[in-house]
Amino acid sequence: MTADDSEKFLTQCPDCGCRDLFIRKDFPQKLGLAIVVVAAIAFLALAAKRETFYLGAWVLVVAAAIDAILYAIVPKVTVCYRCRAEFRDRPINPEHEGFELAVGEKYRQHS
Numbered sequence: 001m002t003a004d005d006s007e008k009f010l011t012q013c014p015d016c017g018c019r020d021l022f023i024r025k026d027f028p029q030k031l032g033l034a035i036v037v038v039a040a041i042a043f044l045a046l047a048a049k050r051e052t053f054y055l056g057a058w059v060l061v062v063a064a065a066i067d068a069i070l071y072a073i074v075p076k077v078t079v080c081y082r083c084r085a086e087f088r089d090r091p092i093n094p095e096h097e098g099f100e101l102a103v104g105e106k107y108r109q110h111s
């Protein structure tokens with residue numbers, strides 16, 4: 001461990017030594033869900049009337065746009081497959097990819 005160790009991206013989990021790590025968007029799940037729910041309710045209410053149907057469609061478009069913007073601006077975090085520790089302050093290792101179910105399954109059996 002050197003002083004600038006935290007400046008380097010992770011190649012293995014500092015907590016458990018696991019070499020399988022994945023990248024996850026630090027997306028606020030509840031906020032994302034809230035946007036979807038509100039948009040769905042607004043759409044159903046507006047789409048019920050022929051005159052406001054197009055407004056309902058716009059609500060869906062705007063909600064999708066907000067979701068996309070949120071997704072683009074939220075930071076990425078490195079997550080350990082084994083112990084699920086999250087490392088927000090570390091740079092992203094370009095070799096790491098998003099969560100893969102096959103790898104996740106491998107570790108799920110051990111927990």
Ligand SMILES: [Zn+2]
Pocket residue numbers: 013014015016017018080081082083084085
């Ligand atoms: Zn770990």
